[in-house]
Amino acid sequence: MDNKKRKPGNNWWYLLLLTQFVGTLWVPFYNSVEPVWAGIPFFYWYQMLMVFIGAGITAIVYFATE
Amino acid sequence: MQNINWIALIVFALLFGFITWLGFAAARWRRGDLDLLHEWGLGGRRFGTLITWFLVGGDLYTAYTFIAVPALAFGAGAVAFFAVPYTILIYPILLVVFPRIWSVCHKHGYITAADFVIGRFGNRWLALAVAITGIVATMPYIALQLVGLQVVIGGLGLGGEGWLGELSLIIAFVILAAFTYSSGLRAPAAIAIVKDLLIYITAFAACMVIPIQVGGFGKIFAAIPAQKLILAIPHGQTTGAYNSYATLALGSALALFLYPHSMTGILSASSRGAVRRNAALLPAYSFMLGLLTLLGLMAFALGIDKLPEFAAGFKAFKSNFAVPALLLHTFPSWFAGVAFAAIGIGALVPAAIMSIAAANLFTRNIYREFFHTKASAKQESQMAKWMSLIVKFGALIFILFLPSQYAIQLQLLGGIWIIQTLPAVLIGAYTRWLNPWAQLAGWAVGIATGTWMAAAMNFNGTFPLQLAGWTFPGYSALYSLALNLIVAVVLTPLFNRVSKTAADQTEPADYQAAS
Numbered sequence: 001m002d003n004k005k006r007k008p009g010n011n012w013w014y015l016l017l018l019t020q021f022v023g024t025l026w027v028p029f030y031n032s033v034e035p036v037w038a039g040i041p042f043f044y045w046y047q048m049l050m051v052f053i054g055a056g057i058t059a060i061v062y063f064a065t066e
Numbered sequence: 067m068q069n070i071n072w073i074a075l076i077v078f079a080l081l082f083g084f085i086t087w088l089g090f091a092a093a094r095w096r097r098g099d100l101d102l103l104h105e106w107g108l109g110g111r112r113f114g115t116l117i118t119w120f121l122v123g124g125d126l127y128t129a130y131t132f133i134a135v136p137a138l139a140f141g142a143g144a145v146a147f148f149a150v151p152y153t154i155l156i157y158p159i160l161l162v163v164f165p166r167i168w169s170v171c172h173k174h175g176y177i178t179a180a181d182f183v184i185g186r187f188g189n190r191w192l193a194l195a196v197a198i199t200g201i202v203a204t205m206p207y208i209a210l211q212l213v214g215l216q217v218v219i220g221g222l223g224l225g226g227e228g229w230l231g232e233l234s235l236i237i238a239f240v241i242l243a244a245f246t247y248s249s250g251l252r253a254p255a256a257i258a259i260v261k262d263l264l265i266y267i268t269a270f271a272a273c274m275v276i277p278i279q280v281g282g283f284g285k286i287f288a289a290i291p292a293q294k295l296i297l298a299i300p301h302g303q304t305t306g307a308y309n310s311y312a313t314l315a316l317g318s319a320l321a322l323f324l325y326p327h328s329m330t331g332i333l334s335a336s337s338r339g340a341v342r343r344n345a346a347l348l349p350a351y352s353f354m355l356g357l358l359t360l361l362g363l364m365a366f367a368l369g370i371d372k373l374p375e376f377a378a379g380f381k382a383f384k385s386n387f388a389v390p391a392l393l394l395h396t397f398p399s400w401f402a403g404v405a406f407a408a409i410g411i412g413a414l415v416p417a418a419i420m421s422i423a424a425a426n427l428f429t430r431n432i433y434r435e436f437f438h439t440k441a442s443a444k445q446e447s448q449m450a451k452w453m454s455l456i457v458k459f460g461a462l463i464f465i466l467f468l469p470s471q472y473a474i475q476l477q478l479l480g481g482i483w484i485i486q487t488l489p490a491v492l493i494g495a496y497t498r499w500l501n502p503w504a505q506l507a508g509w510a511v512g513i514a515t516g517t518w519m520a521a522a523m524n525f526n527g528t529f530p531l532q533l534a535g536w537t538f539p540g541y542s543a544l545y546s547l548a549l550n551l552i553v554a555v556v557l558t559p560l561f562n563r564v565s566k567t568a569a570d571q572t573e574p575a576d577y578q579a580a581s
Contacts, residue, residue, distance in 0.1 A: 017158035024151035025316060027308040031297045039284025043296045047150045048356050054154040055349035058161055062346050 013064040020054040070223040071394070077403025078222060078410065081264070082238070085257045085411050089245030092256040101444045104177055106250035106451065107426040108334045111172065115340040115347070117255055121419075122331040122344060123351045124258030126156075126322065128207075129214035129413035132265070132358055133386050139362025140388035143294025145307065146359055148314045153352035155319035161345035164323060164332050166495045166577040168341045171333050173576045178423075179329050180431040183490045188568025189502035190435055195509050196487045197431035200326040201457075203480035204424045207325070208461040209473040211413040211420075212239070216465070217383050218406045218413075221390030225382075232466060238410065239462050246418045246458070247451050251334055254418040261415050264408035266354060268393075272405075273357045276364045276396055286360075289367035304537040310528040313540035321485040321543060324492070326423035327416060338580050358389070365392040417458065425453035475525040482516035482543040486550050495577065503565055504557035512550030516542050 023029075024047070033041040096112045098105035113121060131149070139146035167182065176182045179200065184193035215238055216231065225231040245253040277283050287295065300306025322328055335341050365371075365388040371380045373395065379387040393405045429450040434441045441449070464473060486509045489500055519529040519542035531538040531545055 014162055017162065020154055020158055021316075024154050025312040027297065027311050031299070031308065033296060036284075039282050039287060041287055041295060043144060044147065044287075044356075044360070047147060047154075048353065050154055051150065051349050051353045051356060054157060054352075055346055058157050058349070059346035061161060062342055066342075 010065050013061050016057050016061055019057055020050070023050050023053070071221075071399055071402070073399035074394075074403035074406060075222050075224070077400050078407045081260075081404070081407035082241070082410065085260055085414070086241050086245065088256050088260065089241070089249060089253040092245070092252040093249040095252050095256060100250055101447050103426065103429065103443065103447045103450055104175065106447050107422050107429075108177060108330065109251040109255055111334055112336050113255060113334050113340070114336050115343045117259075118331070118335045118340050118344050119347050120258040120262050121255045121334065122328070123348055124254065124262050124412070124415040125327055125331045125419045126348075126416075127153075127265075127351045127355055127412075128211055128416040129218075129409050130207075130210040131355065132409050132412060133214045133217050133389055134210075135355065135359050136362030136365070136389045137385040137387075139359050140366050141362075141385040143290060143363070143366075144296050145311065146362060147356070148311050148318075149359060150352060150356045151312075151315035152318040152322075153355055154349065155315060156322050157345045157349055157352075159319060159323060160332075160348070161342060163492055163495055164345075165338045165341050167329075167491070168332060168335060169338050169579045170495070170572050170576045172338075173579050174571060177333065178326065178427045178430050179324070179487065179491045180427060183494060184431070184435070185571040186494050186498055187490070187502040187505075188570070189506075192490055192502040192506050192509075193431055193435070195506055196490055197427045199483050199487050199509075199513075200324075200427050201424045203484040204326050204420045205457060205461060206464075206473050206476035206480050207327075208417050208420045208424075208458060209464045209470075210477050211417040212461060212465040213386075213470045213473060215410055215413040216470075217386050217390055218410045220379055220382055220387065221394060221402075221406055235465070236462070238414070239458065242414045242417060243455055243458050246421060246454050250451075251330065251419065251422055254415045254422075255334070257411060257418075258415045261408060261411040262351075264404060265412060268405040268408045269354045269357045269361075271401070272361055272364075272393065272396065276361070276368075276392070279396065280364070280367065286364055286367040290363055294366075303535055304530075304539065306539065310539045310541065313544045314527060317485065317541035317544035317547070318481065320488060320492075320547070321481050324484045324487050326427055327420040330419055330423040330426065361389055361392055365389065368392070368395065370395060417461075421454040421457045422450075424457045425450040428453045475520075478525055478527055479517060479520055481527075482520055482546060483513055485543045485547050486512035486516070488547060489551060489554050498570055499558065500554050501558040501561040501565065502568075503561040504554045507557050508550040508552075508554030511553045512546045515549050516546030519546060 030043055030046040035042055037045050098110040100106045135146055135149045171182055174185055180193040180197040183196050184190055216235055219231050219234045224234050280286055297307040297311055332341055370391045376391040379391055393402045429446055433449050489505050523529055527541055528539045529542045
């Protein structure tokens, strides 16, 4: 598994990880109360959702670059 | 003073007794010769994916985090949520950079970041700077764990600052020191499993029960005033809270894995794959941290500081008492005991790893490098054991005799200092283009300006940078790191002319090696 030769071009997958950086560092995008979901302002549920999206992307990149 | 909560105290004491036993028993877990530094100080690099998950999770998400981040939410609202983007961003960094560092350290038997730096750049003074920065940044962090422990002891009704509270703190501390000394990294690794399970139970229970009691999240958020609910929208020639929020998240994320205790946690993994897998698995803790941060808002919505039974606690610990008070208010005593034990044990795990990491740095990169180059493996490991005691004892003295405010300010400075080792460690994992002497100059400039920025702002982490008529309030660590990098880049060609290049012990293939 770990000894497998890296396929060329595999490293492009790492660019996907920029999603987390853009999605969390561009604060004006999510600094709002609306849309409220289940009583929770956007500011809070969006960032909690980003935890899952971030973990998902990291997992995708992990498998793609294994 | 509030009365002693006997039921909570008994549950707390039982759980503490259990982890004490576990800490000592851990010496025999995946048995190795504890007279070797990598066995004592890295658990023999034997931890697979699951144990690494518990260990690093227990190491990074500390008791103080669980107290202070919700306390910030309680006091200041939305800004405290920066902890969530911060802990989202650490994992792409972990996935990309740290498998390289794990591989090269594993291949060459490096135990600390400074070991790597000396191997990579062949400059013992740069390695010394990395080692000293690591030790100095870690010590106030250990002290803050004891602050977290103090708050919980206060919540049990033992009084935070009276003799009973101090005695409890000393007992907890002696337990910590003894099992760290005897079992090394195996002790916090074993205890982290218990601690993390308890913390997960607490966070999920609180986030289920409290909204139901209050009548839904809608009611909780409705009780938060508008200016605390989201970040202030900047007006005029400033990037305002947006920039400080983003730079705090990014700067903290870049600094985190440079801390010696994070490095120790990662290097103790048994394989490169275990490090990579954890980048995808550890975000579970970030979600939990987000839930805990919400507890601060819940405590605010309930007006917990106005309740007479918590007046003494808030007087002693200020908003740090928000989470303990909320737990006492919401849950039956026995469960409050479980939750307090989770936080209290949550203080011991990182404190143990931090003291081991600082001890490894001192032993490898100061004692053996500068004082006793012929030290045997046994002497080395013995030195580290003693050093772990000294480091912790220093933290205890600090907390008992100085106001905890100093520890908080020093920890803020610690973050600014540790990020200055980024060029040597993180960039060093990719290239040795930067001259080590130029890096040393950049490091000195970064430390000096970062410290000055923090002091000028009265130990607030954000500095209002003025550029072209605009104000960019941002995290001092990131600004001083930028200056550090500029100095290092500019001086590199100059130093390359006057100093001869030392050999690189590492080879490109070492950074990819699976084992």
